[in-house]
Structures are given as structure tokens and as C-alpha cells.
Amino acid sequence: MKTILLYNIGQLLTMESDGPVRGKAMNELDVKEKYAILIKDGKIEAVQPESELIDVDVDEKIDCEGRLVTPGLVDPHTHLVFGGSREHEMALKQQGVPYLDILKQGGGILSTVRATRKASEEELYNKAMFHLDRMASYGITTIEAKSGYGMDQETELKQLRVAKKAKENHPLDIVSTFLGAHAITEDYKDNPEALLDEMASMFDQIKEENLAEFVDIFTETGVFTVEQSRRYLQKAKDKGFGLKIHADEIDPLGGTELAVELGATSGDHLAVTTDEGIQKLANSDTIGVLLPGTIFYLGKGEFARARKMIDEGAIIAISTDFNPGSSVTENLQLIMSLAALKLKMTPEEIWHAVTVNAAHAIHRGDVAGQIKVGRKADIVIWDAPNYMYIPYHYGVNHTNTVFKEGKIIYKRGGLLG
Numbered sequence: 287m288k289t290i291l292l293y294n295i296g297q298l299l300t301m302e303s304d305g306p307v308r309g310k311a312m313n314e315l316d317v318k319e320k321y322a323i324l325i326k327d328g329k330i331e332a333v334q335p336e337s338e339l340i341d342v343d344v345d346e347k348i349d350c351e352g353r354l355v356t357p358g359l360v361d362p363h364t365h366l367v368f369g370g371s372r373e374h375e376m377a378l379k380q381q382g383v384p385y386l387d388i389l390k391q392g393g394g395i396l397s398t399v400r401a402t403r404k405a406s407e408e409e410l411y412n413k414a415m416f417h418l419d420r421m422a423s424y425g426i427t428t429i430e431a432k433s434g435y436g437m438d439q440e441t442e443l444k445q446l447r448v449a450k451k452a453k454e455n456h457p458l459d460i461v462s463t464f465l466g467a468h469a470i471t472e473d474y475k476d477n478p479e480a481l482l483d484e485m486a487s488m489f490d491q492i493k494e495e496n497l498a499e500f501v502d503i504f505t506e507t508g509v510f511t512v513e514q515s516r517r518y519l520q521k522a523k524d525k526g527f528g529l530k531i532h533a534d535e536i537d538p539l540g541g542t543e544l545a546v547e548l549g550a551t552s553g554d555h556l557a558v559t560t561d562e563g564i565q566k567l568a569n570s571d572t573i574g575v576l577l578p579g580t581i582f583y584l585g586k587g588e589f590a591r592a593r594k595m596i597d598e599g600a601i602i603a604i605s606t607d608f609n610p611g612s613s614v615t616e617n618l619q620l621i622m623s624l625a626a627l628k629l630k631m632t633p634e635e636i637w638h639a640v641t642v643n644a645a646h647a648i649h650r651g652d653v654a655g656q657i658k659v660g661r662k663a664d665i666v667i668w669d670a671p672n673y674m675y676i677p678y679h680y681g682v683n684h685t686n687t688v689f690k691e692g693k694i695i696y697k698r699g700g701l702l703g
């Protein structure tokens with residue numbers, strides 16, 4: 287039994303909320319000052335004014351020296367497990383070759399599929415653990431992780447098992463998503479339906495082995511149509527999976543509307559969602575997970591119309607989209623800056639988007655994204671004087687100390703394991 291007191295906190299964001307936070311309420315932030323946090327056995331025991339806790343007898347007292355303290359960040363959209371890398375495609379991008387053309391020529395996602403098929407389970411596991419460590423260093427304590435670089439049964443299962451093993455061995459919490467419908471491989475070029483059937487035939491085994499909670503699909507020109515996506519996701523829904531869609535990333539096909547129609551937990555990207563799609567999203571419980579790092583990194587395309595979405599009442603989260611092709615970063619703090627600069631979100635909205643709403647986007651609203659009595663002590667002490675500072679000072683790492691279940695997993699200067 288270990289007790290820790292965090293005191294001399296500058297601003298404290300607890301992000302307490304009974305549910306996801308939508309629309310204008312995203313701009314209302316409760317900032318506590320002169321508060322302390324008592325941690326007992328990895329859980330939050332008390333969050334009270336410092337004067338009430340300062341004399342409690344504890345094993346360890348940590349002086350926050352006036353720093354900002356918040357819940358651990360939640361990254362609700364990552365492609366964590368993959369083989370190889372795609373730095374050779376950067377020159378193509380600079381020459382203006384579109385992302386979907388690179389894919390059509392067998393590159394892009396398909397290049398990562400080849401590398402992932404070749405990689406051993408151990409290689410993939412070591413690589414995933416490396417990226418998880420880096421995510422932890424940026425203040426992330428819970429993530430979602432997708433498969434989708436196998437697109438044959440064997441490799442998809444290999445990826446999902448790697449994520450499961452990483453979940454068992456890494457301090458970060460990982461929520462798994464099956465993205466078997468991520469691209470169309472050469473052998474299914476003339477019959478994408480057969481690929482979807484093949485992937486859907488895995489649903490039972492994935493459920494039995496508890497390998498994924500969500501099913502996701504890339505609904506895009508040259509990948510899967512809205513009709514194919516609807517049929518595939520309906521099957522997944524019938525099997526009890528939560529749903530996600532890579533929707534309206536490059537072409538406005540109507541993936542956002544489909545996400546709402548099917549009651550998906552989230553629609554992700556939504557860069558080119560139409561006015562009608564935004565209205566439907568705003569009137570639904572489907573969470574819009576926006577990925578401004580991807581548009582920034584692809585170097586072309588539209589940034590999601592976050593202002594309109596929030597002003598109309600949608601629930602919005604943001605994420606890195608960490609993957610080896612279209613958004614190669616684990617730095618969610620950088621994405622917070624892009625959300626401010628490119629999506630015109632306020633700092634108050636951004637903090638909701640990386641904590642409470644991000645947790646709800648992966649069905650972890652009841653355990654992650656808030657500092658609340660009884661919950662796991664997933665907490666970050668930031669080298670920042672206030673919450674506005676993080677999106678403002680961009681591109682660097684502001685974490686001072688990261689706690690996962692009350693244990694320090696990162697301290698400025700290095701990982702502590």
C-alpha cells in the first residue's frame with residue numbers, strides 16, 4: 287500500500303464529466319487552483335483543496351512547483367503495429383503524387399502490408415513497445431491500436447496478438463480495433479467483396495480470443511465504397527463489435543453519414559464531410575475523431591471543419607493517427623497545436639478532445655480521461671504554467687512526470703520503465 291500526495295499544483299484540470307462533452311460545453315473548462323491530489327494504491331483517493339490534504343500522512347510528497355496537472359492523455363486512433371517504414375515515399379509526396387495514387391501503384395498502405403507480412407511477431411512486438419514508450423513520454427496513458435497491415439488472416443491475427451501482448455506487458459492501456467478492411471490487395475483487385483467476406487469470416491475468432499473491441503473500415507475512393515462498408519460493418523455490429531470508420535478523409539463519399547446511420551462509436555478524419563454530414567454528426571452520439579496531423583503531413587487536402595462541427599453541437603476528439611504513411615508522429619501535443627492553428631479549436635475544446643471525449647471514443651469514458659476519486663491515477667505533471675501553454679508552444683515535449691496507475695512511468699530526462 288503506497289500513498290502519494292501531489293501538492294503545490296498550479297492549475298489542475300480534472301476534466302470531470304458524466305459523459306462525453308459536446309458542442310459549446312467543450313469550451314467550458316473547470317480550472318482548479320490550490321488543489322492537491324492524494325493517490326493510494328495506484329488509485330485516486332482524494333482531490334481536494336490543498337489546505338485539507340497537506341497534513342495527511344503519506345509515503346511520498348511530490349512538489350509540483352506550480353505546474354499544470356491534468357489527466358493522462360488518450361490517443362483514440364493509432365496504427366500501432368506495423369512492419370517497416372515509408373520514408374522513401376516522402377520524395378514522391380514532394381513531387382505532388384497524391385496519397386491515393388501511391389496506393390494505386392502498390393505503395394502506401396500496401397508497402398506496409400508487405401513489410402508487416404514479412405516481419406516476425408517478435409519484431410512487430412519490439413517495435414510496438416518502442417512506440418508505446420515514446421507515446422508514454424508524451425503524456426499519453428491510453429491508446430487505441432488498429433490492425434490493418436495484414437489483410438490476410440494470418441497477418442491480421444499476428445498484429446492483433448502483438449497488440450494483446452503489448453497490452454499485457456506495457457503500462458499503457460491499449461484498446462484494439464480490427465481494421466482488416468484497410469486497402470485492397472493485388473489478389474482481390476477485381477473482387478473487393480471477397481476480401482470483405484474473408485475479413486468478416488474472422489469476426490467470430492476475434493471475439494472468442496478477445497482480440498479486438500472495434501471493427502473499422504477505410505471508406506474511400508479506390509478502397510471501399512459506402513455500400514460495401516455498410517454491409518461489412520452491419521455484420522460486425524451484429525456480432526457485437528463497436529464500430530469506427532475512416533470517413534471522408536480525402537473524398538466526400540458519405541462515410542460520416544454512414545457512421546451516424548450505423549450508430550458507430552466514432553467517425554474518424556471527417557476532413558471533407560459535407561454540411562449535411564456535419565449536421566447529422568452534430569445531432570448524434572457518434573464522436574468525430576479529427577486528425578489534423580494527417581492533413582498537415584499529406585501536404586494537401588482540407589482540414590476538418592471543426593468549428594462548424596462544434597458550433598453545431600458535435601462531440602469532438604482529436605488524435606495523432608500515428609501510422610507509417612500519412613501521420614508519422616506519436617506526439618499528441620503537436621496535434622493539440624495543429625488543432626489550435628489549423629482547426630481553430632480553443633485550448634478549452636482541445637483539452638476535452640484529448641481527455642474525456644477521446645476516452646469515450648474508445649469506450650473508456652468510465653476509466654480514462656478524468657482525474658476522479660476511485661479511478662486509476664493516470665496523471666501528467668506538465669512543464670507549463672497553464673493549460674493554454676501546451677498548444678501554444680508547439681513541436682516539443684512538455685511532460686515533466688507521467689503517472690500510470692500511480693506509478694511514475696516517465697520523468698523529464700528519461701523513461702523509468
Ligand code: IZC
Nearest residue numbers: 395504532609610611612
Ligand atoms: O498507412 O497510410 N489513411 N490509412 C488510411 C492510413 C491513412 C494509414 C497508412
Ligand code: ZN
Nearest residue numbers: 363365532607
Ligand atoms: Zn487511420
